[in-house]
Amino acid sequence: MADIAVVGAGVVGVSTAYVLAREGHRVTLIDAAGEPGTCASAGNAAQLSWAYGDAMASPTLIRHLPAIVLGRDPAFRISWQADPDFLIWGLRFLANAPAARWWANTRTILDLAAASRRELAALLVETDISFDYRLAGKLHLYGDAASFRAARVTVDRKNTLDLDQRMLNRETAEEIEPALRRYQGEIAGVVYTPGDALGDAAAYCRALTTHLVREYGMITLLGRRVCGFRTAKNGRLCAIRFLDREDIAFDCAVLAAGPGAPLLSHDVPEARAIRPVRGYSLTIPLAVGAPRVSLTDVKRKLAFAAIGNRFRVAGLADITAAGAGFDTGRFDALRTAASSVLPEFQVAGPDDTIWSGERPTTPSSKPIIRPSRRIRGLYLNIGHGMLGWTLALGSARRVADLIAG
Template identity: 40%
Template sequence: MQPLDTHGEPAGADLVVVGAGVVGLATAYAAARRGLSVLLLDRSEGPVQGTSFANGAQLSYAYTDAMAGPSTWKQLPSMLFGRDGAFRTRWSADPDFWRWGLSFLRQTSAARLQANTLATLELALESRTALHALLQRHPIPFYHATSGKLHVYHDAQALQGARAMMAVKRPFGVEQHLLDAGQAIAAEPALAAMPGIAGAVHSPQEEAGDPFLFGVGLLQVLQKHYDVRTRFGFDLRHLQRRGREWLLQSCTGEAIQARRVVVCTGIDGAALLRPLGVRVPLMAIKGYSFTAPCGANAPTASITDTSRKLVFCRLGDRIRVAGLADLNHWDPKPDPARMEQLIAMARASMPEAADYALAANRWAGLRPVLPWSSPMIANVGDGLVCNLGHGMLGWTLAMGSGERALALAAAR
């Protein structure tokens, strides 16, 4: 580990990247492979310790549908008042909570759903290209597979809504197929154990991989091949403009000066930028996951149970199961009762997909969600770029987001 330049001394790097999750690592790579010197900061003692650590593991390049749409109004009562389902809301008097909610509801028109979905799709396809280019240059083992994905529906009306979104994405080269129940089971025999299937959307080019292993491997590449410096355990508390540079101060009083900074701190980004007059309307949506050995009838393809809002993702001889959405819950510590609910829901959905008695790595993380479901990658100051708000798709969008953020930072 490289020593930290303290007492306001220059960082000695062309670019400082704050945050060492998959988005921050991708941003550091985009800069380093262009010959820029990079200093990577994170408050944790290692990389990929936040929302990237144990998410759903799906690389969902085709399924980029925005959260808000016309169907939101039908789902709103259960979203706001449900206590036992996949979605629950913690009410708050905080004005930011209400501002975010109203902004989210403004995204529910069919036109906004389409525009927001396509904006994320464009970034997702860029991200897939960037990931493949990285892996051609630097093979990283992380259980990467093009396993395809099936979005399974139990409601005929919802299935027809999926058909409409398929038509929207088809002109952009997205391959998806609408399957009836029999065809879905033929494509993935493990679905035979899932009750009440109406049909599925099959995206055969979708990929999967362990984001933690990817992040650890990418950091090794950055250090070995690009001499990227790191400073873990740097808990950034203040970001201030001082003359022509930015001053980054930790909670212990350590400081770094830098000409260019990219903020990739996930849910913490809004609070970090607010004192600068920059408002990023992030909302925490807490999600859960566990990882278990494959069961007697484990799927090969990734599965999304749209009714229960669950994902099943194969990682070698293990299954990652992720789900639940706790809106405005800001504590990343797993709630044991909520975790047991996730396991019970997964068992009801695909009883033989995993050995649920051996469910381990029980984890929760805070997804940083913007009302329009696409990240905010923008110049927010002279030499300051934010790369925030990736929501449920941070793992999918990381590489493309890094390229876009670096293009802005380099242009400045």
């Protein structure tokens, strides 16, 4: 049994704390925010995409790169930065785009998603936490015949991995989700994944933290900002340093701070391989007849999900400088795109919830799960990009295995 600090209380950090506490460790959960699940976990697409672990750097994205660079792609935007780390990240991103490299990265992510799925099944048996979890299935909507035909190669590959994906026409998809009859976007074909699920990531973070405090005696230090790590003469971690309180000694620590990890790159140079990819979401009260199956509009890069009594659309991928903040124009683009296909989003209401967050992304889209190269006793669980919710528990299991030796 060890005294372990987990830095970061988003889905990855809270999941890591859960697996470590279940293994018998004394865990302290630390976050700069006042409650768990307030940053990238607060308004994500809610989809647990067990069969969709596709790396962002891909041949398809590269074909669209000229339009992205010229600002003509509504879903992607790049803010150019005079920063060597930005240039290095971009070059590594391009190096990961060829088909063979893309599939290798995607296969690794799918393996991690499978581990997450197994861990979540165990969590649902062990705990009674509530986070609007349900097996919803997912429909990927393709707007043109060429992209739908091209999807077959990936679907066939995934089916050989025992992932259930099905190629459907629009009429069959409308039988599965009748709300598609009102969908005003082009649908040339649909990939259906019946085994995908969804849940409220922020509610998961809050409920699981409460469970850990009650059942495992976990300590929380919320509203405390970590500024570094103190080491002994042998280079081993001995304490965590804070901006607003004295150091605290720990046997080891896990950095799971998501978009906050690069702020600690002076101690953790691996975090320089992460760039923020900003996304947006809009959550409204669930209307009668809203889709119950999760939807992803491939052309518009929009994800729709019914979460309890709410309905959320999430999307956009803006490669920006850290801390760029909420862009009203980009949020309006999200709302306009959603309204063009589902008219329920045309009218703004007083109960709307808007969100924007930075998804910490590596050039390969694979998270960094490894011991720190610089500090013994420090472990990294960072860089999950847009799949943090899907990969959180599998990543937690891998970190726990590393700590176990």
